[in-house]
Structures are given as structure tokens and as C-alpha cells.
Amino acid sequence: MSTATSAAFSSPAIARPRRRSLPAATFRSSSPCPIPSRLLRPVFLYSPRAIPLQQQQRRRRGRRDRRLSPFPALLTGGGCEGEEAGRSETPFSAAGFFGTLAFSWLDPLITTTNAPLAAGDVPNLGAADRAETQYTAFSSALAATSIHDHHHPRPAAILRAIVSCHAAEIAVSALFSLLKVLALSAGPPLLKAFVHASSSSPPAARRERCCLLALLLAKCVESVSQRQWYFRSRRAGIQATSLLSAAIYRKQQRLPPSPTTNHSPGQILSYLTVDARRIGDLFPFRLHQAWATVLQLAVALAVLYDAVGPAAIASVAVILLTVAVNAPLARRQQGVHRELMRAQDMRLNAVSESVANMKALKIYAWENHFREVVRGLRASELRWLSAFQTGRAYTSVVFWASPALVSAATFTTCWFLGIPLDASNVFAFVAALRLVQDPINRMPDVIGAIIQGRASLSRIAEFLGAPELQDVRRGRERYGEHDVAAMLQDYVIGGLARKTVVLVTHKVEFLPAFDSIQLMCDGEIKLAGSYNELLSTSKEFRELVHAHKDGGNFSNAMSVANDERTNDKSIDKISGIHISRREDFFMKHSEEDQLMKREYEEIGYTSLRPYLQYLFQNKGYVYASLVAVTNLLFISGQVAQNSWLAANVQNPHVSTLRLATVYVAIGAGSIIFLLLRALAAVCLGLQTSESLFSNLLTTLFRAPISFFDSTPLGRLLSRVSSDLSIIDLDIPFSFAFSISATMNAYGNLGVLVFATWQVLLVSVPVLLLAAKLQRLYLTFAKEMMMINGTTKSLIASHLGESISGASVIRAFGQEDRFFTKMLEFVDNNASPCFHNFAATEWLTLRLEIMSATILSFSAFAIALLPQGTFTSGTIGMVLSYGLSLNMLLVFSVQSQCSLANQIVSIERFNQYMNAASEAPDIIEDNRPPDGWPGTGKIELVDLKIKYSQDSPFILHGITCTFRGGDKIGVVGRTGSGKTTLINALFRLVEPSGGKIIIDGQDITRIGLHDLRSRIGLIPQDPTLFHGSIRHNLDPLGQFSDEQIWEALGKCQLIQIVQDKKQGLDSLIVDSGSNWSMGQRQLLCLCRALLRRHRIVVLDEATASIDNLTDTIVQSTIRTEFADRTVITVAHRIPTVMDCDMVLAISDGEVVEYEEPGKLMQREGSLFRELVREYCSQSQHAN
Secondary structure, X not given: OOOOOOOOOOOOXXXXXXXXXXXOOOOOOOOXXXXXXXXXXXXXXXXXXXXXXXXXXXXXXXXXXXXXXXXXXXXXXXXXXXXXXXXXXXXXXXXXXXXXXXXHHHHHHHHOOOOOOOHHHOOOOOHHHOHHHHXXXXXXXXXHHOOOOOOOOOHHHHHHHHHHHOHHHHHHHXXXXXXXXXXXXXXXXXXXXXXXXXXXXXXXXXXXXHHHHHHHHHHHHXXXXXXXXXXXXXXXXXXXXXXXXXXXXXXXXXXXXXXHOOOOHHHHHHHHHHHHHHHHHHHHHHHHHHHHHHHHHHHHHHHHXXXXXXXXXXXXXXXXXXXXXXXXXXXXXXXXXXXXXXXXXXXHHHHHHHHHOHHHHHHHOOHHHHHHHHHHHHHHHHHHHHHHHHHHHHHHHHHHHHHHHHHHHHHHHHHHHOOOOOHHHHHHHHHHHHHHHHHHHHHHHHHHHHHXXXXXXXXXXXXXXXXXXXXXXXXXXOOOHHHHHOOOHHHHHHHOOOOOOOOOOOOHHHHXXXXXXXXXXXXXXXXXXXXXXXXXXXXXXXXXXXXXXXXXXXXXXXXXXXXXXXXXXXXXXXXXXXXXXXHHHHHOOOXXXXXXXXXXXXXXXXXXXXXXXXXXXXXHHHHHHHHHHHHHHHHHHHHHHHHHHHHHOOOOOOOHHHHHHHHHHHHHHHHHHHHHHHHHHHXXXXXXXXXXXXXXXXXXXXXXXXXXXXXXXXXXHHHHHHHHHHHHHHHHHXXXXXXXXXXXXXXXXXXXXXXXXXXXXXXXXXXXXXXXXXXXXXXXXXXXXXXXXXHHHHHHHHHHHHHHOHXXXXXXXXXXXXXXXXXXXXXXXXXXXXXXXXXXXXXXHHHHHHHHHHHHHHHHHHHHOOOOXXXXXXXXXXXXXXXXXXXXXXHHHHHHHHHHHHOHHHHHHHHHHOOOOOOOOOOHHHOOOOOOOOOOOEEEEEEEEOOOXXXXXXXXXXXXXXXXXXXXXXXXXXXOOHHHXXXXXXXXXXXXXXXXXXXXXXXXXXXXXXXHOOEEEEOOOOOOOOEEHHHHHOOOOOOOHHHHHHHHHHOOOXXXXXXXXXXXXXXXXXXXXXXXXXXXXXXXXXXXXXXXXOEEEEEOOOXXXXXHXXXXXXXXXXXXXXXXXXXXXOOXXXXXXXXXXXXXXXXXXXXXXXXHHHHHHOOOOHHHHHHHXXXXXXXXXX
């Protein structure tokens, strides 16, 4: 059995770019070989006539021009060296040494605000950053590192291959990381030296100035080195994500058919959109963070020893105890995360399957049941999410509390050992403690990222190691794709007469034209021979052929048609009239009226709306307020601790024991608020995530079918995969960290201002400038994130297309073409990511320099003021807070910017949460009686249908009556409106005028569930779901096993099901791909038999099955639905020859409605013409 398959894969349109004046962008001419931009730039870009000239060339080129675009025309032939050179020159590659250090190459992109950025304005990636380059290097490295088993690589082998591809970048970024740690560690010793110099009598002005300059230099070195470390690490991470995305897609192309693989389409999507990104986040940034954290901790302990001597041993003991306590929690987190990802895969598979088959769910009135199934899977996922996030919370509390525990243990040890405490060593210790606090506070994130990355790496390794398809592309190398595409009727018989042709078909009318026929049964070739030989010797073959010829009155129709055959119409003309004028009209529709809309991109500065949407989900603002209040109390406790030290460290009336006891008591109280803050963040995330997904799920399952027709599946899946992952895992803690970091930064600044008000002279303009830069960055970052989301949807759509059309792609040898297209999409997605994190470093560098300026001015003010203005304790406290201001201000802005980037996922979620809804499922005041419909009479009264408000009518006032119990055949040419009529019957599209009345009930006045659950359907495309046979036939559990077996017997499927080991519990996978097309159709017939509706619709149900299966379907329908109203949308004319009435439609209007026998005798009958054409085609084939 076979079906004629046609697949079209089109690249979604990308919005036309709005220009910015970007100096290093490429300019592409209209000639086949564009002139390199480096030659054109001096002539055009700085000329007053530049824009008019470019606009003129752009108008000549049309919409395909992309001056700044990484989105060149896909799948076109290769360009030339000039074009490659133009694409290789990017703003980043053109930057000099100092431009790279200062990120000034981003200035034109970020600071130009005359027009918002669109997708076409994002500069190209450099050659080294492109997915093709990275994948090629990765494949070679993987083959080298897995010589013995490169087809089944282990996680370690994949990691080694990634490391070998980026060894140089890893070494350079490691060097910058080391430099950052050393520069950061210079702060406490310089603070101690400055306090000594300021406290000496007389003050050592020279030493003060030297300390001041050294402090400023150290902060600048720290800032530049950290920014380069972060930028280079993140860049390598983007490259790793790109190469893994390419590898996953390439592997998908080599997988065997879906029944034999353990990786569902939803899982593959999760590998590409979630796991690859997690590994990119881990490598090498988090790996550098891991060893840099340990190194910074060791250096900080050395500084602590310098400050308090042997008492630092207590600090080491507490830190080791903290790590030891956290180790089992980390192991538990790893297991919980693994279960979380498994639950996420199950939920994503269910959503993907439901959305892809939404039309079938609505017609069967199963959408509410499947929605609850998804909701149950989401509830299971939320339980694992709650466990994972709670573990993160406890981990963060342990590490955030450790500085307080370290200081308590150290001060107590100082008292016990009799080590004196003075301003210089106490606040040097406090500053060093902040050095300890920074790596300790990062440990939860590092550990969490490593856990997630390790799990993702294992999942990807398992996928890349899956068995591949060692297929032989039968005849493809020998015969080109044009030959295969031409194997239809005259072209098969005539055009390929001199070639060997293998035709797999269920259309037996074509068989006499072939030399040899192979008869297959149960996966084996049973017989082989010529048509006549098999016809005379094989009973099975005769039954197959006779099944085609048996069609009630069709033999009479054949004779009538043969008598009237004329020779003035060629077969080409007959074939041509199958397309109606209406279809031709839709082909000419403008781009603005297209069905598939471009993805919405909101541009500009992020408003408060998405934040409010997030906070007002399920009263999330209560938990956010609790986060803010508990953090304020925690900060107050820290300030109280340090104020107590500053005021009493040199007070002779306060003993060391009392000093340490009060300090420890305040710290212990602060830890309680720290715990409450972490738990509030977890509750915030769980409550809002549950509410957001529930609302989106309800919206999707209540949306009209037109929504799914105009929205690519990839867009929806990107919302419930990568966007939902960000909402679940990242936003809650980003929200909490943003609140706490901002309050911490301004609290530190408040301490500086309170002690030295002169710092306002610098801090006010600096903060205003920082706000301006932050606003510029946020506008740019949001545009990048929106573009990133759009391009991510294209990746998901292309992956879905490639999986569903894998057999067609392989048959035509187009794997490389689709892989090239995927590489383009990956690059298009990576470019906004690259420029976004580069912009983050651009902003952070400037903020750190500003913070260093504030610190230096504070120290400068202290040095200039008369001696005695400040106590040494106050000086130590001010400078310790000033040293941490740099880190806290940057952390504050980074947290806000990170949250602003992540909050885009809320906006993308919200785009579909407000989609239009269908009519109510149930209207309580107008529910039909239990036995409705009783007779099955259908009245169409001036029925008018159009698919949108501005589109033309598809059905133009159809009026006719289907008597109860009649068998109605609906015929017409392609595009005549047959399927639209059926859609109107199920209210998949609402009438724009007129009525549909069933047994006296206007169907528009009752609920959709009441309507659809009372009408049966055997669909054109048999739809099956992942699950058991019982689940596919009766998902609602309404029928007993005996009833199901009885229905299977009537459909001649009972033996097939009994042969399976698990019977009704046997698994159907991936839309029934482990069943033949005919078997799937019979299962759909079995559904209709179980439901026993008074009205049954066959929507071209026999269009893609063999004649024997067609005979079974038609015989079962005649027997089991003898007293039912059966409406058959005909694809094969024999199907409707024994109907009571035939409705012929042309261009949305009723042409004739009469008994088929009378129509065959009527001159000029459309039905008679369709029969004649069908007979002509059949006999021409014979």
C-alpha cells in the first residue's frame, strides 16, 4: 500500500529590515558577485548620496536585499569569493586591539536610536563563529577522540571534542580569569595599607596616594580582565551550542524510521533547544568559574590569614564544612534534575502531539480530555520542579550564610587565641570576607549549571550514539529527482519508457502497463510475474483487482462514459480542469492576506507590562514582596553588624568576646531572613509558572482551528519548551537576585554617602549616566532577545518539518540541502545571542569603571579631609563597602539586564495567551436532548462561509436538505468547497451567513462539545496518537473491551491486534508510524463503529488507501451504517455511485443535487463529466 506523497518545505518570510547606519556592515550589490564592502564603504557609506543610492539598488533587488543581514537567500547556489569576503567582515572582526578590549565596536549598534533594530540589521557572524565551521571541526575532533567507537560517543568523548575545538580560546580566557582573581585579591591588602597610612601620625600622604592609585589600577585591571574572560567564554559557549545543534540535526537525518527509535520528535526538539543551550551555558564559562572560584577562595583565605593570623584556620574549617554539607544535596539535585528533564520530555511530547493533531481532537470532541492529560503531566513536572528549585534554595542559603558563619567562627577564635582586633585587621578581614562570599555565593549557580550540563551532555551523547539508518537509497543515485517526480501517468509510461521504473502503488489500474509485478503481503514478496500471469494464477491478486472494479453502479457509469468519450480533449486538458477558478484566485492573494503570518516582534524598551504580568499570575506579587522585605531585613542585619564593629572595635569598654558575640547574634538573625527570601523565590516561581502554563494551555485548546492553520507548530513548541524552561528555572531566582542585588548596591552606596557626603558630587552624575547606558542596553537587548526568539521558532519549525518529512527528504537525496538550511537558521539564531552577551559586557565594563571612580573619589575625600574627621573604624568600613560597591553595582545591573532578557519569554508567552477563543463547549440553556440527533436530517439554508473577515466567501449560499438515513455523496473539483462544507458541519469554521439545522436544531445555538460529540467522522488523514490501541480507540474509557474487540472484528483488524503480544495494550507510536496507512484508516473506522453516531462523515476517507482496504471500508459502512446518515466527500467516483443522492459543488455553489443515476443521464451534468474524466484516466492507464 502506498500513497502519492507531495511535500513542500518553504522558508518562512523574514521581516524587511529597518536600516541603521552601521559602519562595519556588509553592502551587497545586485550583481551575482557582490563587491566587497571594504571597497564600497569609502565610496558610499560616508557619502551624502549613500542612502539614496542604496535605496535605489534595494528597490531593484526587492525584498531579498539584506545589507546587514545574516539571513541571505537560503538554498541558492554558491556565491563567489567577493560575497564570502563581504560576509566575513563583521564589526567584531574589524575592531582593533583597544576596540576589542573596550567593546567600542558595539557603539554604533547600541547608541544609534534613530530606528529600532529588526532581524535584518543584526551583523553577520564571523567565519569562525558559524555553525558550519564549528560542526566540521567538531566532527573531525570527535572522530579523533573516539577512534574505536565514534558512532556511539560517550559524554566524555563529546566534551573532549568540544574542548579540542576551542583549546586556544579556553587558554586565553583562562589567562584573563587568573588575572581577574589576582587583581580582585589586591583590594583588601591595599585597604589595610590605606587605613594604616590614614591612621598614622602624621598621615603618610605619599603612601595614601600610592595606595589610591594602586587601588584604581587594580579595579581597572580586574574589570577589563573579567569582561574579556566572560566575553570569550560566552562566545565559545555560543559556538558549542551551534555545533551541538548542527550535530543533533545531522543525527536526526540519519535515524531509522520512528517505530525503531527511542527518541521521539519532542525529545529531539528538547535536545536541540534546551540541552544544547545548557551545555553552551556550562562550557567553558561555568568550568572556568569552577576552578576560578576555588582559586579565589584560596587567595581570599591567604588574605584572611594575613588579617587575623591563625584564626583563619576556623574560616577554612567552616568553608570545608559548608562544602561537605552541600555535597549530598548536590548529588540529590543531579537525580532530581534527571527526573525533571524526563517529565519535561513527556509533557512536551504530549503538547506537541496534541497541537499537531488539534483538528482531529476538536472533531472527536477529545480536546478537553487531552488537555487534562497534559495538565496531569505538567503537575508531575511541577513536583520535580518544586524539588529541584527547593534544593537550589537550600543550597543558596547554605552558601550565602557561610560568610556569617565564617566571621562568627573567626572572631570567636580570635577571642579564644587572644588575637587583638583593630580597625585595620577587622575591616581588612571584612573585605576579605567579601572575597570569600563572592565565590561561595557563586557555588550554587556553578554546581547547578554543572548538574544541568552534565545531564544534558548525557542525553545528547545517548542520542548521538543511537543506531543509524544504513539505508541504500534505491535508485536515487541512478535516477534524478526529476525522474521520480515525473512518475505519474503519461510520464511514467511514456517519459521513462527507456528507464527502469519501480512504482509502489495501491492504484491497481496502473498495473497493466508494467512488465513485472511484485505482490507483497505481511512484509514479504509473495508472488511475482506479469499482470496477466498473476491475474490467472493468484486468487489474492484477482481479489485486489476486482475490488477496484466492484463499485455498485460504477460499471454502468463506465459504459455511459465510454460511449461518450471524445477525442478532442487531451489528457492534459482533462487534468488541467481539476483546479477550480477559486484555487487560482487564492494563489494570487497578496502577501498581506497570506494564511501563515510572520511572527510578531515587539521592539523598543521593555515596559513594566511583562513584569506585572508575571507578578500578577496567581498572586505572585505577594511572594515578590516577601522577597523584597526579607532581603531588606537581611541587608539591615549586615549593616548593623559592620556598624557595630566600626563603632566598637576600638572601644576599650567593649571586650573582644562581647564584640564577637553581638556580631554573631546579628548574623544568625539575618540567616533566618535569608532562608525566607530563598523559599519565597521558589514559591514565586512555582505559582507563576503553573498559572502561566495553565492559561496558555487553556488558550491553545480553546483556540479556533484557524489559529493553528496560521501559526507554525515550531512557534508554539518554542513557547512550551525553551521559553517555559526559562520561566520555570531562571526567572524566579533572577527576580529575587535582581531585587536583592539592587538593594545591596544602593545600600552600599548609602553607607558611602552617609560617611562621606562628598561622594554625591561624583555618584549622582555617575548614576544618571549609568541609568542612560542601562536604558540603551535594555532597548538593544530586548530587540536581540525578540529576534532570538523568532529565529529559535524557525529552528523548531525546520526541525519539525525535517522529522515529519524525513522519508521524502531521504528519497530525493536532499539531506545536505536541508542541513545547509539548518546551519543558516542556527547562525541566524546565534548572531543575536552573540551581540546580546557582547552588549552585556559593553555595559558592565562601563559600570565597573564608574564604580571604581566612586571608590577612588571616596578614598580621595578621606585623604583630603583633616585627620580626626573619621575614626579608623569608619575609614575601614567605608572602604570595605567601597570595594564591594564595584561588584554589587555590576551584579545589580547585570541581574536587571538578565531579568529583562529573560522576561521576553513572558512576552512571547503572552502573545498566544490572548488568542481568540471558540464558541463555548456547552451552553447550559440550550443543550440538545440525549437522543439528538434522532433521524439525522440536515438542512443547509443559504449557507455562506469565509475563513476571515476580509477574505472572500468560499461557500456562496448553499441550500439543500439531506434526508435522515440517506447516503450523500459530495463531489466537485479541487478547491470547490467540499472540505469547507464539512468544516462548517463541525463548526471548525463558523457560518458567515445562513444556517445548518440538524433535526430541527440550529447548530450555532448549541455548545461545540454537544455538537461534535454527536457526529462521527472517518477523516481524510487517519490520525493516531502515542499510546495503546485501547487509548486510540476509546481515550475517554466509554466502552468495554468486549465492545472494542467486536468493533475490531467488523473492521477485519481482530487478527492483527491478537497477533500482538499485548493485545489492546499494544503500543502505537508517533502518529501510528508502526501501522500501515490502510490499517490506520481501519482503526479510524473502528472509532466510528464504537461511537455509533446517527450522522457519519467520510472526508475523502479512501483517498490514500488500497482498493482492498477501500472495499472493507465501504462494505462495513453499508452494513453497519445502513440506517444512518452518511455523507461521503468523494475522491474516487466509485465511492459515491451507490449513494442515494449526490451533491455537486463548483466554486462554492450547488451545481446539482440529485440521484446519481439521473445525473448520469443528464446532458451537461458536472457529476457525469467527473465520472467520464475518471474513466478516461483509468482506461488511459490501462
